[in-house]
Amino acid sequence: MHGPTTCTLRLLLLAILCYLAATPLEAQWTKAVGFDENDMALDLAEALSFQKYPTYYQYQEMMEGFALAYPDICRLDTIGSTVQGRYLLALKISDQMDEDEDEADFLYTSSMHGNEIVGYVLLLRLADTLLSGYGHDAEITELVDNLQIWINPLANPDGSFSNDNNLSLELAQRHNIHGIDLNRNFPAITRGEADDTTGRELETRNMMLFHRDQEIVLSANIHSGTEVVNYPWDDRSSLHADDDWYRFISREYADEAMAVDPDYMWGWPDDGITNGWAWYEAIGTRQDYVNNYLGGREVTLELSDEYLLPSAELEQHWNINQRSLLNYMSQCLYGIRGKITDLESSNPLQARIHVENHDSAYSVVYSSATHGDYYRLIKEGVYKLVASAPGYYNDTILNVEVTDYQATFLDVQLKAWPNKVPEQEAFDFRIYPNPAVHTFMVEPANIPYGELELSVHSLDGRMIFKKTVPYHGGIIEFSTKQMRSGIYLLRCSNGKLSRIQRLMVINP
Ligand SMILES: [Zn+2]
Numbered sequence: 001m002h003g004p005t006t007c008t009l010r011l012l013l014l015a016i017l018c019y020l021a022a023t024p025l026e027a028q029w030t031k032a033v034g035f036d037e038n039d040m041a042l043d044l045a046e047a048l049s050f051q052k053y054p055t056y057y058q059y060q061e062m063m064e065g066f067a068l069a070y071p072d073i074c075r076l077d078t079i080g081s082t083v084q085g086r087y088l089l090a091l092k093i094s095d096q097m098d099e100d101e102d103e104a105d106f107l108y109t110s111s112m113h114g115n116e117i118v119g120y121v122l123l124l125r126l127a128d129t130l131l132s133g134y135g136h137d138a139e140i141t142e143l144v145d146n147l148q149i150w151i152n153p154l155a156n157p158d159g160s161f162s163n164d165n166n167l168s169l170e171l172a173q174r175h176n177i178h179g180i181d182l183n184r185n186f187p188a189i190t191r192g193e194a195d196d197t198t199g200r201e202l203e204t205r206n207m208m209l210f211h212r213d214q215e216i217v218l219s220a221n222i223h224s225g226t227e228v229v230n231y232p233w234d235d236r237s238s239l240h241a242d243d244d245w246y247r248f249i250s251r252e253y254a255d256e257a258m259a260v261d262p263d264y265m266w267g268w269p270d271d272g273i274t275n276g277w278a279w280y281e282a283i284g285t286r287q288d289y290v291n292n293y294l295g296g297r298e299v300t301l302e303l304s305d306e307y308l309l310p311s312a313e314l315e316q317h318w319n320i321n322q323r324s325l326l327n328y329m330s331q332c333l334y335g336i337r338g339k340i341t342d343l344e345s346s347n348p349l350q351a352r353i354h355v356e357n358h359d360s361a362y363s364v365v366y367s368s369a370t371h372g373d374y375y376r377l378i379k380e381g382v383y384k385l386v387a388s389a390p391g392y393y394n395d396t397i398l399n400v401e402v403t404d405y406q407a408t409f410l411d412v413q414l415k416a417w418p419n420k421v422p423e424q425e426a427f428d429f430r431i432y433p434n435p436a437v438h439t440f441m442v443e444p445a446n447i448p449y450g451e452l453e454l455s456v457h458s459l460d461g462r463m464i465f466k467k468t469v470p471y472h473g474g475i476i477e478f479s480t481k482q483m484r485s486g487i488y489l490l491r492c493s494n495g496k497l498s499r500i501q502r503l504m505v506i507n508p
Pocket of ligand 1: 116183223
């Protein structure tokens with residue numbers, strides 16, 4: 001869970017915190033009412049009924065069992081290990097098991113808060129549903145054929161099995177074994193942090209690297225404590241560039257669940273969905289990290305009011321969510337997609353796909369270096385796309401039409417510059433939008449990673465401000481707050497090379 005919804009609840013929480021502060025620390029994590037050893041499965045067969053919670057050993061056996069039973073479409077992988085040496089197990093489900101295909105990667109993960117366990121069983125059951133439905137159910141077959149699906153039911157097993165005997169979730173705790181809340185442990189733009197694993201918890205580091213290496217297009221992070229779909233941002237009041245799309249897919253999830261049970265996700269001002277910040281501020285969450293740094297899309301699914309949901313309620317929670325879980329995966333098949341290649345050689349290109357008059361610095365996506373494939377999930381509309389890659393002419397594609405629940409296929413071939421341009425001349429940067437209103441982006445090209453100094457000067461040479469930023473290939477966003485309407489010179493320098501461009505600011 002993330003927090004309370006209203007001021008009244010905030011006061012209530014304060015009262016609870018005061019109570020907890022006066023209570024011995026261990027008492028915070030003692031047995032939840034209504035959850036005991038009888039909620040744990042007695043054996044593997046009972047665990048496979050999805051009516052009880054698997055022990056850690058049964059969980060391992062189930063994950064291995066899926067891969068053994070469906071070797072053509074399932075492989076057991078790991079995102080890495082935990083502080084106590086358990087594994088962050090992940091099933092990969094796809095039709096071509098041994099290849100990294102030119103398909104979008106999708107990820108479900110649950111229980112990074114170790115005592116929020118409903119998703120643990122829901123995701124095991126979802127894996128079983130996908131595997132047993134492949135070849136029989138048209139919708140499931142389409143998902144498995146066209147996506148690379150990753151399922152990680154337990155993202156903080158040390159916290160979930162903190163009793164240390166691997167047999168019961170009764171003493172499951174929110175934090176990892178170092179007492180760290182993993183959903184506050186990711187790099188945050190609002191803390192001014194780079195996309196850097198240094199100093200983070202092992203579980204966080206492994207999840208960051210996995211997300212980056214697999215180039216996950218769409219994901220969801222399952223929690224408990226309330227019932228709501230929470231979409232970005234958690235750490236700022238401004239809206240995501242794709243806020244309309246986020247509300248659309250969140251709405252779809254909640255509506256479908258509430259159609260099964262009208263009491264589920266009930267009581268939220270926006271009927272089962274919420275903007276993270278509008279609920280309450282949280283810094284260092286995974287959904288913000290994925291959206292900020294990786295060009296990915298992720299929501300946080302809060303799927304049960306109770307942390308340690310009694311096993312008797314698992315069936316009902318599955319019935320409510322199974323349709324929505326599949327719908328959410330299908331969204332990964334829609335939007336604009338295609339391949340970016342070199343016009344001459346047809347080799348794949350890692351290119352940047354920018355949606356003009358729509359994207360912010362954080363919402364642009366890139367095609368993969370291996371296949372040149374890209375996936376731009378976006379709400380229905382007509383868009384203008386610009387594809388760009390270092391050493392190539394930009395290509396602008398007008399009137400790209402997108403319809404909800406459909407894919408728009410768009411392949412782009414980029415033409416290389418005629419001659420290899422020496423580095424001194426090639427170093428460049430782009431400013432957009434230009435003229436700028438409120439904010440503008442600086443996108444450097446052909447410059448080694450490191451520190452960049454950006455300074456804004458008036459036309460008579462007066463420096464307005466200067467900023468030194470770490471550059472790792474991304475885009476740098478500036479506010480025009482300190483600037484009056486007018487024309488400025490923006491100087492971009494890495495100490496060896498520098499370039500100047502004109503920038504026009506319109507401050508309404
Ligand atoms: Zn949580």
